[in-house]
Amino acid sequence: MSKRQESKYKINRRLGVNLWGRAKSPVNKREYGPGQHGQRRKQKPSDFSVQLMAKQKLKGYYGNISEKQFRKYYEEAVRRKGDTSENLIELLERRLDAVIYRLKFAITPFAARQLISHGHVLVNGRKVNIPSFLVRDGDEIELREKSKHLAVVLDAAQSPERDAPEYVEVDHRQMKGKFIRAPRHADVPYPVQMEPNLVVEFYSR
The missing domain is CATH 3.10.290.10 (RNA-binding S4 domain)
Known part of the structure; x- marks a missing residue:
């Protein structure tokens, strides 16, 4: 089981989205990130940061799965026939x-x-x-x-x-x-x- 050291809602604040669609999410009140630099103006993200954010959202949504385990799902998705992204979603939903x-x-x-x-x-x-x-x-x-x-x-x-x-x-x-x-x-x-x-x-x- 992935060890959690922080509140699950900090994931929402960090990513700037209401990840589970819950009314209690702090993003509903504060759409900026946590910490003293949370409200600073954001620069246009690089391709790498966009891809990283997509990974963090998906990984966080499923209970913040560990990086090691999440990468194993990706490797299994690649190994299987068909679309890798669809295979990844299937494995996570199973x-x-x-x-x-x-x-x-x-x-x-x-x-x-x-x-x-x-x-x-x-x-x-x-x-x-x-x-x-x-x-x-x-x-x-x-x-x-x-x-x-x-x-x-x-x-x-x-x-x-x-x-x-x-x-x-x-x-x-x-x-x-x-x-x-x-x-x-x-x-x-x-x-x-x-x-x-x-x-x-x-x-x-």
């Missing part, structure tokens, strides 16, 4: 913590990661406590019986901030869901524009 987030069992990717690490999640009836576990088409995901009534889970399921996308099925009464298929980039409900093609360019320099 992560168990991403699926738990899509099913609205957790309010943020960070909360989804914690839910899995603490042993609350079953995949095809077996406990899985690895957030980076890759879910396959048709896999059934549910919460353990004792975990279905946790306040944080109920709050997430009832949150009006977002809906479950069409590539998953979910029953919030039973707290069960299914990963139907791998999404295309256009299917993923990102609150901000993601540019995986720029991420591919960054790593292929």
Whole structure:
């Protein structure tokens, strides 16, 4: 699991976007970056900085995955047939913590990661406590019986901030869901524009 030393909302401030589309994001009030230099006039970004920003946004969105792990996803995306940027999105969306987030069992990717690490999640009836576990088409995901009534889970399921996308099925009464298929980039409900093609360019320099 990626170690977090800073508030998740500092990622929003640094990148200047409301990465998860949450009402609590400080970017809603202060669109400039953190620190004493946050309000200084920005120069036109170089191609490198644009590519780096695209990578930081995508990496941060999925719970600030470590650089080592994120690069492994890129290398696997390159190895697979088809469009590398689409393959990268598919791999990220197959992560168990991403699926738990899509099913609205957790309010943020960070909360989804914690839910899995603490042993609350079953995949095809077996406990899985690895957030980076890759879910396959048709896999059934549910919460353990004792975990279905946790306040944080109920709050997430009832949150009006977002809906479950069409590539998953979910029953919030039973707290069960299914990963139907791998999404295309256009299917993923990102609150901000993601540019995986720029991420591919960054790593292929």
